Amino acid sequence: MVTSVKMDDDTKSRLERLQAEIRLKTGTRVTQQEVLARLVENAVESKADLIDSFREKRVPLSESEREQFHDGMVSSGVTTTEEDIDDVLYG
Template sequence: MATSVKIDDETKSRLERLQTEIRLKTGKRVTQQEVLARLVENAVESKADLIDPFREKRVPLSESERERFHDGMVSSGVTTTEGDIDDVLYG
């Protein structure tokens, strides 16, 4: 059973380019439905890459501010295990 999905012109154009590139590189004709199915399948395998851009930013930091924050982090040289955390939290 097929269901229609509405997409804007730019997305449709990008889908068509993907479809064409697949045909040129593999010699196999694929439908746009097959391309979308593969994209969804791959997205399920890497959900974080798909979901993260939809998250609301809680702190409006610029990329340079984020980099500066992470540059200030240093390793203490101590490895912390789940057991260590449990001991601190639960005694």
Template sequence: MATSVKMDDDTKSRLERLQAEIRLETGSRVTQQEILARLVERAIESKADLIDSFREERVPLAEADRERFHDEMVSSGVTTTEDDIDDILYG
């Protein structure tokens, strides 16, 4: 049983372009339904990335603020290894 999916014109156009590219690259005709099914299948494999893409940034910073933060970082002169971090965190 097929169900309709509403999408804006830009998304529909991008889906159509993807469909055309698949046909050009593979020589196979695929339906938009097949493309969407494959995209959902792959999204489930990397579900955490998909979910994270819907999160709001917690601390939105302007690029200038990010640069100022990094500019003010200084090296302590001490090299820290992964073992050092493990010892600090886990004892």
């Protein structure tokens, strides 16, 4: 069963360029359906990276956002070591 996928002109053009590059470098003709199937297959292997690519990007912060963050920080005067953190987390 074949289902159509809607995509904008820019994405379609990039898919066509990728298809052409695969043919030039491998000498093998592949359909756009094969290219998309392989992309999805590879994306499953690096699913976390794919999911992260859809997260809202918040880094790097603007200078004013960075200053606002640091303005809210207060030093307690106590140095915390890794052992202190382990004690709190693991008892």
